[in-house]
Amino acid sequence: EAGVAQSPRYKIIEKRQSVAFWCNPISGHATLYWYQQILGQGPKLLIQFQNNGVVDDSQLPKDRFSAERLKGVDSTLKIQPAKLEDSAVYLCASSLALGATGSPLHFGNGTRLTVT
Amino acid sequence: DQQVKQNSPSLSVQEGRISILNCDYTNSMFDYFLWYKKYPAEGPTFLISISSIKDKNEDGRFTVFLNKSAKHLSLHIVPSQPGDSAVYFCAATTTETKLTFGTGTRLQVTL
Numbered sequence: 001e002a003g004v005a006q007s008p009r010y011k012i013i014e015k016r017q018s019v020a021f022w023c024n025p026i027s028g029h030a031t032l033y034w035y036q037q038i039l040g041q042g043p044k045l046l047i048q049f050q051n052n053g054v055v056d057d058s059q060l061p062k063d064r065f066s067a068e069r070l071k072g073v074d075s076t077l078k079i080q081p082a083k084l085e086d087s088a089v090y091l092c093a094s095s096l097a098l099g100a101t102g103s104p105l106h107f108g109n110g111t112r113l114t115v116t
Numbered sequence: 117d118q119q120v121k122q123n124s125p126s127l128s129v130q131e132g133r134i135s136i137l138n139c140d141y142t143n144s145m146f147d148y149f150l151w152y153k154k155y156p157a158e159g160p161t162f163l164i165s166i167s168s169i170k171d172k173n174e175d176g177r178f179t180v181f182l183n184k185s186a187k188h189l190s191l192h193i194v195p196s197q198p199g200d201s202a203v204y205f206c207a208a209t210t211t212e213t214k215l216t217f218g219t220g221t222r223l224q225v226t227l
């Protein structure tokens with residue numbers, strides 16, 4: 001099966017600019033996640049979708065970050081305006097079922113964002 | 117508040133020997149634990165998991181041990197191979213809630 005697809009792989013922007021990341025999950029996976037991984041830290045969940053509804057966005061900085069999953073398939077994550085501390089790898093993941101106990105998460109290769 | 121901790125940022129092991137990666141957690145509500153492996157420039161890939169009703173789960177060269185009273189789990193790799201060189205993340209969750217990841221341990225298997 002095809003894996004989780006993410007684009008772009010790399011992005012460099014200046015602070016206060018905006019940026020968007022795209023994710024296409026594994027076909028048939030209802031649950032989609034966006035994680036932020038800062039260098040030297042573990043991935044941190046930003047937002048979790050079940051189909052096209054938000055399950056958990058408690059750690060999403062909503063003043064600057066937004067995400068959508070139209071039609072319950074592809075998803076985009078946007079940052080506007082970006083700050084220096086947003087420099088990180090943004091990982092998209094998907095799973096068949098809600099919750100890691102139902103089925104493991106499958107991650108994409110991520111987008112490395114550098115904010116200068 | 118770091119609920120999942122991997123106190124060893126790096127580990128070096130000779131090929132053929134055992135690799136032991138450790139993980140501690142503080143949230144007693146966690147009831148499912150996973151290990152992910154990550155190569156450079158790739159996303160994490162699922163390796164092995166264990167439910168809190170078990171104390172051991174084995175899959176080939178990989179075994180995860182869970183000590184609930186100590187809130188500690190470990191991943192054993194026997195025998196270690198050069199291809200095992202990667203960053204290993206421990207993660208924990210409760211039913212239908214988000215995964216909480218540790219900070220990772222970089223394993224290097226030397227020839």
